[in-house]
Amino acid sequence: MPRLIARTTRAALGLAALALAGCGETNVVYAPLDASPWGSGCTQLAVPDAGLGLVTNSLMNSISALDLERGEVRGPYPVGVTPLAENGPHHLAYDPGRGAVFMPLSFPAPALAPGPHAEHGAASVPGVLVKRAACDMRLLGRVDVDPNPGDMVLSPDRRWLYVSHFDLRRALENANDPPRQRSNLVIVNAETMERVRSVPVCVAAHGMVLSADGNTLFMACYGDDAVGVVDLRPAVPTVRLVYITGQPPARVTSPTHGPYSLGLSPDGETLWVGCTVSGALLAYNTVTGQIDQERVTRRLAGKPFFPEVSRDGATLLVPTQGRDELVRMTARAPLTILQRVSFTRDECVQPHQVARGPDGLEYLVCEGAYGGQTPSPGTVLALDPDTLAIRRRYTVGYYPDAIVFATPGQRGAP
Amino acid sequence: MIRRCLGGLALAALVSCADETVVAPLAERGAALARDPNVSGSQYNRFACTTCHVDRPAEAGERILPGAPLRGAARRPSYWNGETTHLREAVVRCWVHFMRGRAEDLEGPTGDALGAWLESLSPNGATEGTAPIAHTWPRSTRDLGAGGDPARGRVLYQRACANCHGAFGSGQGRLGPLVSIVPQDTLAEHCQGELPAGVPDYASYARQVAYQKTRHGSFLGYAGSMPPFATELLSDEEMAHIVALFRCP
Known part of the structure; x- marks a missing residue:
């Protein structure tokens, strides 16, 4: 009996000791938060009745927002992801359904080497495609793409993002291996931001336009002197190159024409191609699949950039650089220049893109001065669609490159 | 009876244990x-x-x-x-x-x-520390010259660099084995071999590398994990004294 009591006592005391020992370690529970400490974030972009223009400032790692109703500039809003570096946002797409803005960051090689240490020369740095909330530009997603991303378009059903790569360095470094000179078309899932496919297309592809049904992607193939026609319907998209001169260039690193910018007519039958080497503007017939030799002109005084075709398809506006102008011309053969508008340096330096706004005005994006010139901020001119007179001038950041518009009540279908 | 008492003691201990849970922010x-x-x-x-x-x-x-x-x-x-x-x-x-x-x-x-x-650290309504802080990191770097004062450089090293790199010359107390020992590790790498284009000699090379690394940290083409030091934290005049510590043998 005493032995039993002793055993029981030992057991009970042991249990108590264990319990007390456990109690010695205070069990701390942290109070859950009512809301995320980082903020819940907005979901809807506030758009004035007249609309909003979103403009990239490629030398400022930011975008500016143009309030088309008040004529005011909001921002700039930073959009870069890599500290200290020139992130180089160029083109962008707005998805009202997701309330998101997409843009590739190109990380261009700096004009001045950062220092003597090895490995500077940022052109080999992979690009990054970012997805940001349009209302406050917080980061929603990102994915690496190839170095030097050029243009980017969003599919009509807003499921896919297509990114071209203006990768001249790749062409130069693979001079003895032509297949490797071709840049990739990278396809990204716009919801998950996963890179789903990479398709070699052509040398240094830049401007892109999608057909209205989203089945065909047209690409300006700078190094190949060609229009790239990509059939997106097969699981592995197929590429056909239509050479401007009927044959490939002798050297892809020094093209004759250098097709760079594209614009599609409203009926989808004519693809306008601006060439920055030859200065030619030419029409590609999407029905016949051929360059329309009757609609090729080299009579523009400057080099053509991203054009805009009128709603009826009868005329087009073409910004030109070298001689900084906006040119209105007929879209049918024979191509005839109807109007030339030049600008003072305060108004517009290096016009890059013209696009029709939701208010019916034509918006001309002007890069401003940079490089060897005394830098000046870029401008966006709101032009009367009939007279091309300046209605408003917006001063934005350094080297604006592209504009997209948001309108009230816009809905997407992701 | 004794068993009940002892069992009660154990139970009491266990019950009191439940009271030890603390809810903390x-x-x-x-x-x-x-x-x-x-x-x-x-x-x-x-x-x-x-x-x-x-x-x-x-x-x-x-x-x-x-x-x-x-x-x-x-x-x-x-x-x-x-x-x-x-x-x-x-x-x-x-x-x-x-x-x-x-x-x-x-x-x-x-x-x-x-x-x-x-x-x-940012209570509602308080304004302390809420203004944006200017930190300038110049993208390009240069040779600040050989005119810096190493003695002043040592003082600045102690204030700005020793926190991670440890004691000057020995690295004693540095954050870890991957953190470079200053200045030996830098000089061992940059006082020999091929000079980059435009760099006249190793003395200039060592100064420029030290400046670039301090200004850009692990960014703009320089690997590693070091944070960059803005001009508001270390002026170029102060940097000239620091780079004076980087002298090729």
Whole structure:
């Protein structure tokens, strides 16, 4: 009996000791938060009745927002992801359904080497495609793409993002291996931001336009002197190159024409191609699949950039650089220049893109001065669609490159 | 009877044990994580948040820290010299680039705790520390020349560099074995071999490399995990004294 009591006592005391020992370690529970400490974030972009223009400032790692109703500039809003570096946002797409803005960051090689240490020369740095909330530009997603991303378009059903790569360095470094000179078309899932496919297309592809049904992607193939026609319907998209001169260039690193910018007519039958080497503007017939030799002109005084075709398809506006102008011309053969508008340096330096706004005005994006010139901020001119007179001038950041518009009540279908 | 008493004793101990649970603010957990050099989970990391940041400026004492004070940070309109307007993105930059963590790791409890801690340093209505902080990092670098004073450089080294690199010349007390010993490791690499184009001699090369590394940290073509020091923290005049410590044998 005493032995039993002793055993029981030992057991009970042991249990108590264990319990007390456990109690010695205070069990701390942290109070859950009512809301995320980082903020819940907005979901809807506030758009004035007249609309909003979103403009990239490629030398400022930011975008500016143009309030088309008040004529005011909001921002700039930073959009870069890599500290200290020139992130180089160029083109962008707005998805009202997701309330998101997409843009590739190109990380261009700096004009001045950062220092003597090895490995500077940022052109080999992979690009990054970012997805940001349009209302406050917080980061929603990102994915690496190839170095030097050029243009980017969003599919009509807003499921896919297509990114071209203006990768001249790749062409130069693979001079003895032509297949490797071709840049990739990278396809990204716009919801998950996963890179789903990479398709070699052509040398240094830049401007892109999608057909209205989203089945065909047209690409300006700078190094190949060609229009790239990509059939997106097969699981592995197929590429056909239509050479401007009927044959490939002798050297892809020094093209004759250098097709760079594209614009599609409203009926989808004519693809306008601006060439920055030859200065030619030419029409590609999407029905016949051929360059329309009757609609090729080299009579523009400057080099053509991203054009805009009128709603009826009868005329087009073409910004030109070298001689900084906006040119209105007929879209049918024979191509005839109807109007030339030049600008003072305060108004517009290096016009890059013209696009029709939701208010019916034509918006001309002007890069401003940079490089060897005394830098000046870029401008966006709101032009009367009939007279091309300046209605408003917006001063934005350094080297604006592209504009997209948001309108009230816009809905997407992701 | 005795067994019942003893059983009651054990039960009482167990019952009283349940009373030891303490509910604490999540910010406390965040503060503990912020002091933890293992927080990012990377075997290559030796930084804690508090290695580079203090709450209020006075807490740095004589130290020159590359990170901004955190009091009021959650209410600042922008971070990283205006490169981002979102606190979370600012934290992710430190987490990924310096602490070698994965951005997605901040989406869970660790991120919530750190966020709560930063929020606790920025009470509603308080204005202290809420103004944006200017940090200028010039993209291009240059040779500051040989006119710097090494004695003043040593003082500045102690204030700005020793926090991570340890004692000058020995590295004693540095954050970890991957952290370079200054100046030996730098000189061993840059006082021999081929000179980059435009660099006249090794003396200039060593100075320029030291300047570039300090100004850009691990960015703009220079690898590693070092944070950059802005001109507001170390002027070019002060940098001239620091680079005077980097003399090829």
